[in-house]
Amino acid sequence: MHRNDKGFQSFQEEKGRVSIIMNATAGLDSTELLDQAYELGDLINSSAEMADYLYRKERMTRDSAAAAAIKSFLRKKGQFEECMRFGHFHPSYHQALEEAEQARRELDAVESVHSFRRAETDLDDLLHAVAEIIGHSVSESVKVPRDGDDAGGCSGGCGSGGSCSGNCG
Numbered sequence: 307m308h309r310n311d312k313g314f315q316s317f318q319e320e321k322g323r324v325s326i327i328m329n330a331t332a333g334l335d336s337t338e339l340l341d342q343a344y345e346l347g348d349l350i351n352s353s354a355e356m357a358d359y360l361y362r363k364e365r366m367t368r369d370s371a372a373a374a375a376i377k378s379f380l381r382k383k384g385q386f387e388e389c390m391r392f393g394h395f396h397p398s399y400h401q402a403l404e405e406a407e408q409a410r411r412e413l414d415a416v417e418s419v420h421s422f423r424r425a426e427t428d429l430d431d432l433l434h435a436v437a438e439i440i441g442h443s444v445s446e447s448v449k450v451p452r453d454g455d456d457a458g459g460c461s462g463g464c465g466s467g468g469s470c471s472g473n474c475g
Contacts, residue, residue, distance in 0.1 A: 350436065355429045362418070362425040369418040375409070376419075383411040 350356060366372045386406040389396040396402075413419055434452055441448035 357424040362422040365423040366418040375413040379409040382406040
C-alpha cells in the first residue's frame, strides 16, 4: 500500500478522532447518534485523504490523455462485453479480450489515472478503518466487508437471501 508519512499521520489522527466520537456515543438516542454520524462525515470530508482524492480526480478530469485512454478503454470494454454474450465461443472473443486488456494497461499507464486510483485506494482505506471501528465498537464479532471481500464466507449474509458458504459467525 502506498502511503506517505504525512498521509499516514493524518490517517492515524482521523482514526483517533473516530474512536473518541464512538466512545462518546454511549447512551445516545437515535437523533444524537445521527448527529454524531454527520460529524464523523464532516471529519472524513475534511481529511487529507479526501482532499488528495478530490485534487487527483480534478487533475485526471482535466487530462486529455486520460480522457482519450478512458474513451478507448470503454469502447474496447463494450466490444468485449458484446462478445461475452456468446462466451468464449464467439469468433472475436480472444481478440476483443486482448484489446480490452491492452486498453486497460494503456489507461493504467496514464499518470493522472494512476495517481487518482492511488488516492481512491487511500480514501477507501480510511473509510474501511472507520467502518471497522464502528463495527467493532458494536461487537468484536461483527464482520466489516470491503469491496470484493465476502466477510469470511458470507456473501449477502446467511438468512438474508444471499449466497452462503456456511461459515457465518
